[in-house]
Amino acid sequence: MIELIDIQKRFGDLHVLKGISLQFAEGSVTALVGPSGGGKSTLLRCINLLEVPTSGTVRIGQASVSFEPNRKVGWKSIQALRRQTGMVFQNFQLFPHRTAIENVMEGLVTVLGWDKPRATKRATELLERVGLAQKADAWPATLSGGQQQRVAIARALAPSPRVLLCDEPTSALDPELAEEVVDVLAGLAREGTTMVMATHDLRLASRIAQEVVFLDGGVVAEKGPARDVFKDPKAERTRRFLASLQAVSKANEADGSGV
Template sequence: MGPDRRAGAAFLEASGVTMRFGDHVAVRDVTLSLARGEVVSIIGPSGAGKSTFLRCVNLLEIPEQGSLRVGDTSLTVRPGAKPREKDIQPLRRKLGMVFQNFNLFPHLTVLRNVSLAQERVLGRSRAEAEARSMSLLDRVGLAGKAGAYPGRCSGGQQQRVAIARALALDPAVMLFDEPTSALDPEVGAEVLAVMKELAGEGMTMLVVTHEMAFARDVSDRIVVMVDGAVVEAGEPRQVMSDPSHPRTRSFLSAVLGR
C-alpha cells in the first residue's frame, strides 16, 4: 500500500471508453489507469455504469469507442468498427474476471471448474491443470471441496472457487464486479479476506464494490462514478472524508449514514 505502488507507469489503461444501449449512455468517456500492483475501487450509486465499464475493460461488452491497454497489449475501438475476436483475445487473456453471481458450471466439480479453462485456453494437460487448481483451492481455503459440486458449496465458497478459477489463467490484472453483493455480510467477509490477501501480494486489481470498508482500507485509490462518468478520484481517506464533488458527498452520506 502507499505511494510506492503508484510510482510506476500505467500498466492497465482505459481511455475514452464510451458505451451506449440505444439512447442511454451507460459509460461516458471514461479514462482510468492503474500502475502494476495497484488496487483501485470504483464506487457510486446503482445505475452509474460501474459494472458496464468493467465489462468493457474485459471486452465482454464491446464499447462504442475507446482504447484499452494492459502492459504491451492494446486495442482501440472506433465507432462503427467492431473488433475481431482474434484482436480481442490477447487483451482478454491478461485479465481475470470475477462476477457477482459466480458463473460456475453446476454439472462440474469444483476441481473441474477451476481446471477446464486452463486446458482449453492455456493448453495445459489435465494433470498440470489439476495440480495448479489444487494449489489455488488450497490458497483460497477450499482444497477439501475439490470433489464437491457447486450446489454443495455455500455462496462464499462458490465465490472463492470463482476467484481460484480466474487466478488459474495467470492474469496480469484481476477485475472484480461486486463480488460480495449476492452474499450475506458474514459470508462475504470470507471473500473479502481472500481479496485482501491478493492485494497484499501485489496483484493489480480493479474492483467495483459497495463494500466501503474494503474501498477505504485496501484500495490505493477510489474512483467515483455517477451517471456513466467519473466525477472524482483520489486517495481513499481524502475521497471518503473530504469529497470534493457534491454527488460523491450525497452518495457517501446515503451509504455511510452521515
C-alpha cells in the same frame, strides 16, 4: 499498466459511459464506486471487452485495442487483451456439473490447452490459496455462497492474469460469508495482485483499495487515494453518496443484519 482512453459506450440511445480516461498501475487495487446505473459494471466489463466500447482505447500491458463506431475489431485482438484479465462475477457462475477443482481447471484445459496433471496441480495450489483445498471434490450446490465465490476467484486467477476484475464480488452474500471473500481479496492485495472492482461494499473498498474512482452518470465525478475520498470527499455528489451508504450500514448493524 492498464489504461483506458476516452471510453464511450452506448446502448442504442442510452449513453452509459461518456469519455472515461483512467490508468491503473501494476499492483494497485482500485475500487469503482457510485450509484446504480452510474456505469461501474459497464466500465469494468469494457476492460475485458465483455462489453465492447463504442469508441476509445483499452490498453493492458503491450496489448492495445481501439474502437470506433461501426468498425468491427478482430477476434484475435479481443482475445489477446481478454486473456490478460480474470473476471469474478457477482453470482459466481460456476459450472454446476463440475466439482470445485474441475471449475478451476476448466479454462486451463479447454482454452489454454494444458494437460490434466499440470492443470490439476495449478488448481490445487489456487484452492489452497483461497482456503478451500479440502473442498476440491465438492459440487457447487454443496458449497456456501462465500465458498462458491472463493472458487470463482481461484478460477479467475488460474491463467495468471495481469489484472483481476471483480464485479460486486460480495453483493450476493450475507455479511458473514462476505467477510470470507473480503479476507481472500485482502490477501491477494497484500501479495500485489492488480485488481479493479466495482462495489457498493464500503467495508471491502475501504479495507483493500488504494485508489477510488467515483462514477456518476457515466463520468468520473471524483478520483483519488481511498483514504482521501472516503474521509474527505471533494465533490458534493460523492459526499452524499457515501453518507447514504454509511446510513444504510448503520441501520443494518442496528437491526442485526450487518453491512
